[in-house]
Amino acid sequence: MAHRTVGHPAGLPDDPHANAGAPAPDCPVEITMAALQGRWTTLVVRELLRGDHSYSELRAALTGLSDKVLSDRLAQLIATGVVERDRRAGWPPRVRYALTPRGRRLGPVLQALWDWGSQPEH
Amino acid sequence: MAHRTVGHPAGLPDDPHANAGAPAPDCPVEITMAALQGRWTTLVVRELLRGDHSYSELRAALTGLSDKVLSDRLAQLIATGVVERDRRAGWPPRVRYALTPRGRRLGPVLQALWDWGSQPEH
DNA sequence: CTGAATCCCTGCCGATACTG
């Protein structure tokens, strides 16, 4: 049991599946990074953690975010199963965006990112 | 105390400092994402979680990673305080790369990323 | 052995304009 510098709770890095010598798209870490990647993405998720929003509510909350990028991000988050779109019939068009259960589970992940980023340098 | 959909342990999203309406470089989440951003970055960190490595050891472990990107990644990780370089006098040049204490604290972060990415879709 | 410098190509993202 040679050089196990520190104990790891699960999966990392002693998991048998954790032996990628190259960036594999099916690596769990890559999957999560891909879901969160891109400018504004984490902010959109954080906004939706507060509750569901309409398109224009998101745009108002995230000042500086353009239409193109917002729809790109929403499409990305829907594709990764983080967000679901609820379109209701009638006029004017009413669309609501909300986190899926999977999306809500990003809370602890963002929390871990927040915690590390808040820690002092050394 | 209107619509608090779920309790949050700390910082997110009810932290007073968590009100950025735009991508702020000083946001803790952005700091962590910036440290981990870029292809190969998480794999380099994961490799170093196993112990310190020489330059060529890293290159051997990460098949397909080019010199340019590896030195870019090491510079990035050193700049963000994740990795430290230990250069020893003599010939041939011997250099060792190891995680700083701060870098070792990325373990739980990668674990959180891994966990989310391993979860079933719904 | 340990990198830095260069070249080039691709994809991201911001701005603007337009549609159902």
Added chain:
DNA sequence: CAGTATCGGCAGGGATTCAG
């Protein structure tokens, strides 16, 4: 209200070459 279409600038990163 809720998006899509198009374009252009710029940075990321892969291959190759050169240097300490």
